Amino acid sequence: MRIVCKCGHKGKIRDSKELSPDFVTIYGQCLDVHCGHTWVAHLTFSHTLSPSAQTFDRLLLDRLRGLPRAKQRELFDQLGSQAVA
Numbered sequence: 658m659r660i661v662c663k664c665g666h667k668g669k670i671r672d673s674k675e676l677s678p679d680f681v682t683i684y685g686q687c688l689d690v691h692c693g694h695t696w697v698a699h700l701t702f703s704h705t706l707s708p709s710a711q712t713f714d715r716l717l718l719d720r721l722r723g724l725p726r727a728k729q730r731e732l733f734d735q736l737g738s739q740a741v742a
C-alpha cells in the first residue's frame with residue numbers, strides 16, 4: 658500500500674496494529690530526510706460491493722480459528738449452556 662506524506666513525498670508504513678478485522682491503525686513515516694514527519698492513519702472497512710463467494714460457515718470457522726484457544730472454549734461453553742437451557 659502506498660502512503661504519501663502531507664509534504665508530497667513518499668512515506669512508508671513503520672508499523673500497523675490490527676484492532677479488529679475491519680480497523681487497522683497505521684504508523685507512517687516520511688521518507689524525505691528533510692521532512693521527518695511521522696503520523697498515524699486508520700484503515701477501515703467501508704462497505705461490501707459484491708458479497709464474498711465463501712459460505713457463511715467457512716467465514717465463521719476462519720474467524721473462530723483466529724481467536725485464542727481460551728476465547729474459543731468460552732464461546733463453545735456459552736453455546737453449550739444455551740443449548741441445555
Ligand SMILES: [Zn+2]
Nearest residue numbers: 662664687692
Ligand atoms: Zn514529509
